[in-house]
Amino acid sequence: MNTADSAAGQQYKELENVKRLPILITLVIGAFFSILNETLLNIAFYDLTIDLNVSYTTIQWLSTSYMLVVGILIPISALLVQWFTTRQMFIGAMVLFSAGTLVCAVAPEFTVLLIGRIIQALGTGLMLPVMMNTILILYPPEKRGAAMGSIGLVIMFAPAIGPTLSGLILESLEWRWLFYLVFPFAVISVIIAAIYLKNVSQVTKPKVDMLSVILSTIGFGGIVYGFSSAGEGDWTVPKVYLTLIIGGISLLLFIWRQLVSRTPILNLRAFLSPMFSLSTVLLIIVMMSLFSTLMLLPIFLQQGLLMTAFAAGLILLPGGVLNGFLSPITGKLFDKLGPRVLVIPGTIILIVVMWLFTQINLETSSGTLILYHCIMMVAISMIMMPAQTNGLNQLPKTLYPHGTAILNTLQQVSGAIGVAFFISIMSSGMKSYMAGAADPTAENLASLALNAGVHNSFRVGMIFAIVALVLALFVKKAKAPEA
Structure with missing residues (x-):
């Protein structure tokens, strides 16, 4: 056994006393309701256009903005998980998600509802990488399949039942209940995390490369926004091809920056x-x-x-x-x-x-x-x-x-x-x-x-x-x- 294997084995041995099941349950509950919201609202768009007196094109931003924010935030999370503990990241993500859910529930107009969705997406964008990174640290390679399978249950099951659950709720309640019913579960997830979630990652606080953060935001944000806009039907409008071009150039510069940087925010050497x-x-x-x-x-x-x-x-x-x-x-x-x-x-x-x-x-x-x-x-x-x-x-x-x-x-x-x-x-x-x-x-x-x-x-x-x-x-x- 080499030195690296010995160090890894020692780390997993140190984590043997950590109760993994409560941590896994905490992560699954939080992730389920975060991911559920990606599809929960889509079926309510027609009701929202009437209630908020906006067009369908405008309402689509409630979905596009969610995907956009998550797409921008996830690359930066590789840096954040090295600056904050597991508890800080997860609880912070769920507090953001809970706050966004409450804002959506009481939103008097479209703009406030959109702000609530963006706050929700900030929580989701922080949540997903923390969840997977925690599983990788907590479980040795020979036991990860079952743990990742539980995560797979959430990632695939939550968006799949979103439209059905939303349709069932909207049969007898107004669209605000899509958020009222999720809010208590989000709060419960925060409470469970405060009690059971342990810190399993190491805080190293690497240097923050702001240029990489900016290029990442413009690159991934531009590509997600451009393709999402193209999905509405027309690839020839400036907001589609210009954002794709700007996003593509920024992404290439971001990749170059990560390859030459000593402390990249997203280490692309993983592809080796x-x-x-x-x-x-x-x-x-x-x-x-x-x-x-x-x-x-x-x-x-x-x-x-x-x-x-x-x-x-x-x-x-x-x-x-x-x-x-x-x-x-x-x-x-x-x-x-x-x-x-x-x-x-x-x-x-x-x-x-x-x-x-x-x-x-x-x-x-x-x-x-x-x-x-x-x-x-x-x-x-x-x-x-x-x-x-x-x-x-x-x-x-x-x-x-x-x-x-x-x-x-x-x-x-x-x-x-x-x-x-x-x-x-x-x-x-x-x-x-x-x-x-x-x-x-x-x-x-x-x-x-x-x-x-x-x-x-x-x-x-x-x-x-x-x-x-x-x-x-x-x-x-x-x-x-x-x-």
Whole structure:
């Protein structure tokens, strides 16, 4: 055993007396309600446009701003976790989230509601990297799969049930109750953290490179904002291509700055670990497919099959529940069997289900759509956490904060890119279908055009899944140089 392994083993031995389960439960509760809010409000947009007397384009900022702030903050979190203790970061994040939730609940106008959402996003952006970094420190590599599976349950299950839960609440209560009902749980999470959460990370207080912080903010913020805006339908408007150009240039300068800096805020040397690099690319592709599907299916269900928002949410519920149930199981299987026996079959299943989605039409039954969505979520559960845990396992301990920040940032950015990219493909397919329609006055022309656009999007998604399978063939069980 080398010196690095001895040091790592000694650290995990020192943490043996720490009660891990209460810490894990604390992290899971806080993360669940933080991530739930990414999709909880979307189904209430129509009610909000009426109640707050604003346009749908304006209301979309409640979602875009959330993604934008989280995308900006996560890279900086790699620095913050080295300046503040685990307790300070987590409790601070949840206090911010709780405060933002309360502001949203009592908001008298759109501007105040938007400010509340931004405060919520600040809490979420701090929460995710702290949660994953704590798991990496607290659990040795051979036990991380099960712990990361619990985190996977939260990351996948919370946004999946958001639309269903929101629809259920809005059936009998006004939109403010979406926040009133979340607020007590956020406060409870703060109380539990104050009692049970222990400091497991080391505070080193590295030098703050403000230029890197500025470049990171402009770079990631510009890209997320540009793609989110493009998802509204038009790539040619200045606010889309100019923000993408400015964001891209800033991101390149940020990357250069990190490579030449002695104390980078986001250490890109993590990519020197082959399994981490491979897992990162694989996760980007899978996240693009996942986020786009979660956007395409509700549109198809509501506009194509004319379902209510609540009914559409119910269609997606079984798959979300199944994924949440399977994530801890796949985590334990990863600990025992390694990543290949999960990731390779998972990508094969993803290819199959993407092909199945290209076959749906306006006559497809609800049961069939539920089945296809469940199959997709099984595939995602077999790929996401095993690939992510395997990639992080190859990093030395000093790169844990940077590795988790990189993965969380790129997942957020790839989600925004995936939604915009696939929605654009769908819109283009719809226009082409309408332009070539034999009967432009047909009563169900819009629904048929939507069906054609959705088919185009899922065909491209199938190509992405094939690329994911090729990458999965190169996945090997990672061994950590715990240093």
